[in-house]
Amino acid sequence: MKNLLFLFFFITFSNLIFSQEINVDSLKINQLNEVVLTAQIEPQSLKKSVHNVKVISAEDIANLGANNLGDILNQYINITVRPSSSSGKSTVSMFGLDGGYFKILVDNVPLVNENGLGNNTDLSQINLNDIEQIEIIEGSMGVTHGANAVSGVLNIITKKSTKEKWNITATVQEETVGKEFALFEEGRHIQNLKISHNINDNWFVNLGSNRNDFKGFLGDRNGKDYTINDGTRGYNWLPKEQWQNNALLSYKKNQFRVFYKFEWLDEVIDFYGSAAQSGFNTQYGSYKYGDDERYYSTRFYHHLNAVGKLYNQLNYNISFSHQYQKREVEAYRYNISDDVELNNSKQKDQSMEVFYSIGTLSNFFKTKKVDFQLGYEAVKNNGFAIVDEEDNQKKNVYKNIDNIDFFAISEINVSESFSVRPGARYSFQSLFENQYAISLGNRLLLPKRYEVRASIGKSYRTPTFNELYTQIIFDGHYFVGNEDLIPETSTSYEASIKKRFDLTQKVDLKSNFNVSYLNVDDRITSALTGFEGATPIYEYINISKFKSINFALSNAIQSENWKFSLGGSLTGISRTIENLEFVSDDEFLYNFNLNSSISYTVPKWKTTFSTYYKFTGKTQQYLSTTDGYVLSEIEPYSWLDASTRKLFYNDRIELTIGARNLLDINNVNQSNLNQGAGHAVSSQVLLAYGRSYFLKLTYNLNF
Template identity: 50%
Template sequence: MQINTRVLLPVLLVAAYTAKAQETVNDTIVSTELNEVVVTGQIEPQSIKKSVFNVRIISAEDIKRQAGNNLADVMNQYLNINVQPQSGEGRSTLSMFGLDGQYLKVLVDNIPLVSDTGLGNNIDLTQINLDDIEQIEIIEGAMGVTHGANAVSGIINIITKKSTKNKWEITATAQEETVGNEYNPFYEDGRHIQALRIAHSINNNWFVALGANRNDFGGYKGGLGGKEFTNNPNNPSQQRGYTWLPKEQLFTNALVRYQKNNTRIFYRFEYFDENIDFYSPVVASELVEGVGILRYADDRRYFTQKFYHHLNAVGKVFGLDYNVSASHQKQQRDIEQFRYYIQTDTETGNDTETYQETEILYSTGTLSNFFKADGFDFQLGYELVNSYGYTSALSGNFNDPEQGDVNLNKRLENYDIFTAAEVKVTDKFSVRPGFRYSFQSKFDNQWAASMGLRQLLGNGFQARLSYGRSYRTPNYEELYTFFVDSNHNLQGNPDLLPESGHSVEASLKKQTFFDSGLQLKNDITIGFISVSDRIELAITATFPSFQYRFINIDTYSMWNLATTHQFAYKNWQANVGVSVTGISRAINTGLVASDDRYLTTYQFNTNIAYTIPKWNTLLSLYYKHNGKQQQYIQDSSLSDPQFILSEIESFGLMDASIRQSFFKNKFDVTLGARNLLDVVNIQSSVAGGDAHSAGTTNILMGYGRSYFLKLTYNLNF
């Protein structure tokens, strides 16, 4: 394993400077922790120093510096996380430690979000708006005790704003952004964003907030012809359509909060509407009577609507602390199919129907403070999930043998109880055990367990060690896919077992404050994750034809070593981190098995911010380098199948911005660029030029260098 010295050099310099600075610090100086409060996985909100879990925080200021409009805009710059764009579907999902979005749970205020395949997983990041976010909390590793199924690689919890420092806070935003080199302020090209948020503290008890955001994304042609393209005699290979599909999104939200003494109640509502346009690359001709020969294509529109309701109550009853949430979420996706005549800009045969629907009834709650003893707290909790899913044949090939049709209607339920305790053994040593038992309607009952240890050492060092066991339940595709004809036999498996995952993480942190105002924060983390009974598509028969079926056959394990360093002094802020990851994945398709050795990759990230006090100007730069990745892929030969080691080339992502405030911070102008290194495609090729190589292929990662201008007006009084 080799790591480029240009990657390690900044880390070594920061570490060396930190060590030197710590040698000169006066022992009588008492360091004060930053005022960072976390809620994810805690019995009650507490400072990040007191948390037994190793929690990473993305603050509202970080989001503001990146001019982030949705979650996909900001997550690409963080270690151990990769945004996976699916341009053909207009979606972006997350992977953590090489495990895709099925193993990572995304929540808003501790409520998992509805998705195409269930609850909290494979979330489309572009559908999560960031206008009213207080902070984003990330915990790596299995979190099944506190957050249930599918929290195997970690959780991301988005905390929304529920108060204001002023009587009124009104924020209006307009943002214009190029999509690569494509932009037109008066047409469909580019990205056009408008947002408005109004927050009002009625009195000491009542708070309300309303927000709306419109995001018009004109798509990215990337060499294709777009909507009006018919043919190009000079380039017959050029096709109609878009590399990234155009879409228009509307986000709205409302919040009402009541608070008095120890009681706090809030209700949050969100409505989301999305329209994605698909322009077929296949163009044909038709003789239309009275008009002549017209060029046409069979196009589609996808409509998504989401409703989100969340009612939360926090307070005391019979001397116990309670925190109870109830949520109803519904997602419906419709498809409109029609024939589009290009020369006349007309449509015929428009037909709309629902092809996917998910409805979730969810509730979770905890009771704590059973014992009044200092240094000991006990929590008892529950989680109830009732999930209804409908999928038509339009979204794939599904079959419900019990109903005898190609449409799928299924209801899945689980009823969980969990418990956790925090024991302060000494002033410096804390222990947190936890356990969950889940009663499942579809699968065998499941369980999760965890143990966390925290030790405060001398000279400001903090040590943490955690273990977690979690589980992932199979999704609809793995359970109910049914694609059988004379040439294909691909089937899901209703008898699949849930996967089980185990994680161990150890970390060491040090935070130091100096009289000069210098602040340093350094940490190193070592982690390990293993997944057993992993679900893969395997060949179960070869005669009379090849038959494929999802079965529990795969194993997966990962080790990770990461170190991060933060520096703040006067008008400067800087962060730098390096992560090295080894992944072992054993796959057995029924005909051939892959190698299970560990394949390593690394990531490096840094961001720097400098404020020019005289002009009240903030300069920001973000950079992340993703090292070369290796993975085994199966070749397409059925006569001599084998797994081949392929390589995905390294690439870097760089963003920069300048924010200038005017009129006593009432008006902000942010000018910036995303993807300064102009990454569009990265290459994937077979290592060593194997004879089975199908040649080099391109993986779409972005739409090139883009520039944005964001105008924000803040009226606070």
């Protein structure tokens, strides 16, 4: 590790010297159109950013016909989307680390869920209809975004203006779920309405409502009204209905801008037990019933942001946010014979309320050579959960997890071609020892349109509410949290080189090669720590280590009508996991990913044809068993989406038709290779519900 540090600073110092010798006039670099906001002191072009930022535009989202964020992220290398058929949620992992290490923000504010803030976010609960662009930065971002930004951050930038006086958009989308579709009873049905209005030169208002009705996927199941007790009642993928409503009010005058945004999410997921049992009472006589549940999720999101100047020089940007999300569970007996619900019982089992504020001051110096930013972040988390104790007893847990952070970032433009960006953050924690994060990045522009970037960052992840307070204790099961957990710490290194080529006057090629290394210490793992009689006790403890190394190459060719991309990555992951008796192997296990996309626009037809392909190679990891650690392998698979988008009637009507999962992926095999016993046991991972088709129709009225 010391050698890597030495190499990093040697490269930085060499770049500093070399940059003085570059003739700036020789740098004939075209300015990129993309302007990025995430982790920048001020909004700036993609080329000038010290960080490697991936930008997903509103046009990219429209071409995909995506109905949730998972549909978008599923196309990108180094990102794995894991949908759950049992919970209805979709989460993201990067470099082999789950969503607890990857932070999702909306307009630079982390998004709440029942378990925390910004992490383990359900991708299906994010509204896509007001997105201007999505920005992704890989690697440690602890200085700018605090706790749990270990593997990267994703920032959703929403629309806050429109060119027209009035903009009214209405959308309907119909989608099959595998082969299943009916207008009201099967498939997915989406409706959206958005109204935007420039009241005058200063005031703007936006109102929107979105309904996403997923009727579930039967597969080899027989639905809720099935009365034969053969274990096939219910759904393979649970039905889910979402309502998302939002409002935005903004004001701008001269250099002052302020907006208030509100969003309300209401989600209902239906679970139907697999058994169809027999019952009797005096009112209904003999009847068939199932023990069913309904899960309600509700989220309220408030965000007030103000941007302006102090003393005609200092730039300030300050946000206040209040967010609340809860989950309620309603258990009931469903009388299948008479279509009646009996013995309904509803209670809240999880919630998180967050008061959040972040603010920055910048532009302390009039020179363009140096920019400096001071900032703070204040977080107050009020968490609640119901946990299971011994003897089938329930316990309510109320806990606060708070922190106040201060950070400073400087960007030093040594020359027009070379920039250095050091940063540091110190976090005052209410439950844990105080934490810190540091980073150093640089960017060097070389002749012939080369861009070189290198960075090092040290960050941390704090234990989640579940890891601290989980209790699941009943016959044969003993899983508990640990209030003595300490934060995980991590160090990441990254270097990249980007080159732009003019293949012809109208064809441009961008190629980027990236190498990164991430090390996580004191990783939290549920480990075997003892026995209660014959029942093994599993407890969260700081015992594991994690390392990953990643090599990624991406290429993008663009002309007036064509866009083509091709990328690949090779990721090696080493996990050291311990429990009471066994230690896993710490060898690096490698995974290869490949993605490609192509789109072609026919201006005369106002039509765009798009295709997206991703290959996910064999995934390996060690799993704990009573005999030791077993190497598990998930077989490789490919994913292919395609769509056609056409504009009609002076661009007022937009029609998109397409197909997801054209290769018809459902389950992939997972083998558990028992090295000691020398035999393999296979199971299956449910990834999707097969090939689906969609039609999306949008009407735009601008005046």
